Amino acid sequence: MNWSPLHARLHQHLKESNLLPAGAKLIMAVSGGQDSVCLSRLMLDLQRHWQWSLAIAHCHHGWPGDEEIAAHVQTLGAQWQLPFYLCRAASSLPETENAARRWRYETLTHLAEQLDQAYVVTGHTQSDRAETLIYNLVRGAGTAGLGSLTERRSLSDKVKLVRPLLTITRQETGEFCRQFNLLVCFDPFNQQMRFKRNQIRQQILPHLRTLNTQADKHLAQTALILQDENDYLEAIAQQYLQQALTPQQHLHRLVLQPLHIALQRRIIRQYLQRILPKMPTFAQISATVELIHGCNGDRLSTLPGKIQLQVMGEWLVPEALKSNLPKSTNNQDHYPPQTKDY
Numbered sequence: 279m280n281w282s283p284l285h286a287r288l289h290q291h292l293k294e295s296n297l298l299p300a301g302a303k304l305i306m307a308v309s310g311g312q313d314s315v316c317l318s319r320l321m322l323d324l325q326r327h328w329q330w331s332l333a334i335a336h337c338h339h340g341w342p343g344d345e346e347i348a349a350h351v352q353t354l355g356a357q358w359q360l361p362f363y364l365c366r367a368a369s370s371l372p373e374t375e376n377a378a379r380r381w382r383y384e385t386l387t388h389l390a391e392q393l394d395q396a397y398v399v400t401g402h403t404q405s406d407r408a409e410t411l412i413y414n415l416v417r418g419a420g421t422a423g424l425g426s427l428t429e430r431r432s433l434s435d436k437v438k439l440v441r442p443l444l445t446i447t448r449q450e451t452g453e454f455c456r457q458f459n460l461l462v463c464f465d466p467f468n469q470q471m472r473f474k475r476n477q478i479r480q481q482i483l484p485h486l487r488t489l490n491t492q493a494d495k496h497l498a499q500t501a502l503i504l505q506d507e508n509d510y511l512e513a514i515a516q517q518y519l520q521q522a523l524t525p526q527q528h529l530h531r532l533v534l535q536p537l538h539i540a541l542q543r544r545i546i547r548q549y550l551q552r553i554l555p556k557m558p559t560f561a562q563i564s565a566t567v568e569l570i571h572g573c574n575g576d577r578l579s580t581l582p583g584k585i586q587l588q589v590m591g592e593w594l595v596p597e598a599l600k601s602n603l604p605k606s607t608n609n610q611d612h613y614p615p616q617t618k619d620y
Contacts (some may be wrong), residue, residue, distance in 0.1 A: 310463035408497035425505025449478035488553035
């Protein structure tokens with residue numbers, strides 16, 4: 279085996295990050311493109327250092343060209359003497375980004391649980407992280423969305439998703455495949471401009487690289503910073519929400535009134551996620567924040583699920599639950615702790 283700088287970088291990153299423990303059971307999701315082929319070869323070469331149990335899974339969407347791609351990935355698995363699992367979608371799978379992504383993760387999670395494999399590993403790169411930031415930025419996402427492509431997250435109680443290549447660019451995975459003569463598949467759907475991510479990949483990011491050759495790296499670093507800051511602020515917001523919330527889902531306004539608008543929005547979003555049937559919009563969050571400083575009797579009637587919020591003294595009360603309104607209290611337990619940490 280030739281030991282390349284990319285082997286050394288990934289090996290060191292895994293040692294420092296504890297992303298994947300030694301001896302773990304891994305399913306590598308291989309699409310046949312350069313990123314996933316690079317990932318699978320790197321993991322195969324590092325296997326003797328980590329004693330992993332490796333397998334390859336390929337998701338067949340049933341779209342034009344998928345049959346040839348699936349056959350190529352199966353050939354790779356045979357060459358590397360790894361177990362291969364082909365996951366075929368129903369013929370009704372829509373040709374959309376969101377539907378395909380959702381089906382892939384559901385399918386890979388189910389496969390991993392069936393095989394008692396603890397980790398699903400994908401070949402997402404630093405370039406994917408940059409693309410995700412741009413994609414979510416134009417969709418109006420907050421910091422949670424801008425930093426959403428993380429190195430690790432749970433797919434279920436038993437299965438974790440790990441993306442070990444988020445510090446490596448797509449250019450580097452391409453160079454690696456050429457260096458080791460790895461054949462990769464051409465996916466015609468990656469060229470179709472009706473997919474928004476393809477527009478970002480083929481048009482927007484190349485233009486940004488003319489402004490700054492390190493655009494991928496800097497955008498990815500920004501996503502990582504936003505992810506860490508979001509996690510920190512979400513934890514603080516959760517602490518305040520626990521102080522302000524009763525078991526009947528009444529929200530004590532006096533706890534929230536002194537706080538910065540940034541924390542108020544986060545607390546209200548977490549609150550609305552508890553009581554609404556779907557994710558609240560920014561407009562709904564903003565309208566609810568106004569009720570924190572509203573007058574007695576003020577009401578918000580534009581929330582989904584026929585849920586209304588009303589100001590009743592110190593409390594924000596969902597309409598269906600107001601019969602259990604707690605009495606006014608000066609109990610200091612309702613107020614945030616006096617600490618400089620916040």
